Amino acid sequence: MARKSKEEIAAIYRRMQDYICDQIAAADGQGNFEEDAWDRAEGGGGRTRIFQNGAILEKAGIAFSAVHGPTPKKILEKLGLKEADFFATGVSIVIHPKSPMVPIIHMNIRYFEMENGTHWFGGGIDLTPHYIVPEDARFFHQKLKDVCDHYDPNYYKKFKEWADDYFFIKHRNETRGIGGIFYDRLEGQSDEHFESILEFSLALGRLFPDVYSHFMKQNSTIDFGENEKSWQNLRRGRYVEFNLVWDAGTKFGLDTNGRTESILMSMPPVANWEYMHQVQENSPEHFTQTHLKKGIDWINFATND
């Protein structure tokens, strides 16, 4: 079995974008995606789809791109390579729901290939609840573990730790949310292994709408008021801080003249900042703030943790 070409992978990822958009739009039941098809001057392009004014979702960005051309200097330096062409394709998602009781979610699956044959897969899914609810966190991590375990018994532990380290707001000494999984530079030692990693990324793509429509359905019925909306806007401020200060993908895109509007589709519609905001002791906000930590085993989380 020969491994798939980069063009075949791009076509599969493009269909994955269609699939996820259909599922998410159906779960919302209102609102619709608007598509911007764009070309990249140096080669390739993408389809950025933005969903606004839904019943449950305030803003969802689900983007596909397949770009190629001379490799940006920053990557060449990192790899210690001289001038060479690259190809990169992937699907990126960030969803900001209306209700503070529904979590923010992010997913990315991507494939990168250099002219000299160097190639790898990367990606991840992570959940950022405005309010951390252990049962939701357990559900989310168990679903990720089930998919991981199907492909490699070592994936979940390794990729969960990687997500804890990656989705970390260093200057706040807090994680972005409850983490999830993150992986990068998976190249595949054989054709079979390569195909298995590709299949793993597709399984994550299929898992995404299943998991998120669960939260859309279940959590959008929970009551909330002004206090919860204020907290949501402060948490969205932290989401902005992570993405603009620490997210390697965002930094790389902005540094290398990427398509700004597509990169920054991850921004929330609204974000607030308040100097020295203090949460009340024993409040749900306090529970959330004290559980934005690395290394929590959410699957086996006990309520007295």
Next chain:
Amino acid sequence: MARKSKEEIAAIYRRMQDYICDQIAAADGQGNFEEDAWDRAEGGGGRTRIFQNGAILEKAGIAFSAVHGPTPKKILEKLGLKEADFFATGVSIVIHPKSPMVPIIHMNIRYFEMENGTHWFGGGIDLTPHYIVPEDARFFHQKLKDVCDHYDPNYYKKFKEWADDYFFIKHRNETRGIGGIFYDRLEGQSDEHFESILEFSLALGRLFPDVYSHFMKQNSTIDFGENEKSWQNLRRGRYVEFNLVWDAGTKFGLDTNGRTESILMSMPPVANWEYMHQVQENSPEHFTQTHLKKGIDWINFATND
């Protein structure tokens, strides 16, 4: 005449913070500063003062700090030095007014000294109107030029260009606002020159409340509605993008374990993002967006520019 010591400069800058706070609070007439005095584990500390809920100002941060200790590795690498202690003192200001017709303003004056004697002054003032008004821009730049010219006939031209380059949102290909002046690494070739640079920074500190209270008084009486508030929130989003992605001071502070709440006092209370926002042709928003460019000579700006 011996030049002033770092302790004397810190004391002078501390008094400058008091002076500016008094002037700004008086110009607003309502609301007041709350002070957080903080210590830095490695040495020194600061006084961060936040003004909220004023008549004209929504959030003003006016901070003084004087810190010392082992030089952060990032600076040592840049200077090609081995381990050494540093001392840094300065006043930093960012003001977000309530009305979209009043501009956002930023000022910083600072002094840095290394154990080995290396030392320099840096600083700047720049204005970010939500709506660019040529007459306001001319007033602002003329005031800066007058102060610059008093100390060195070359300052204004040089520091104005430096501000255009520094306060630039590269991924948007637009300036943050109408610029102002920016300078760095001014060390002073003689004791007299050193004192002259210190005096120049103090003249900027005294200019700051004069200039900004002019805009507070004049522009806060201009009518506005929902449209202008929406635009203000989008422009505040760009302010966040500049500060978190490009501002060297912010990046350095967050990278080197600075006091996060003091560094991010520059964040607006609210910011919005809207995918692919389009301004109307011939609108004031359009005029603003098309004049967020480097190299505009605001002092001699003609209305058909």
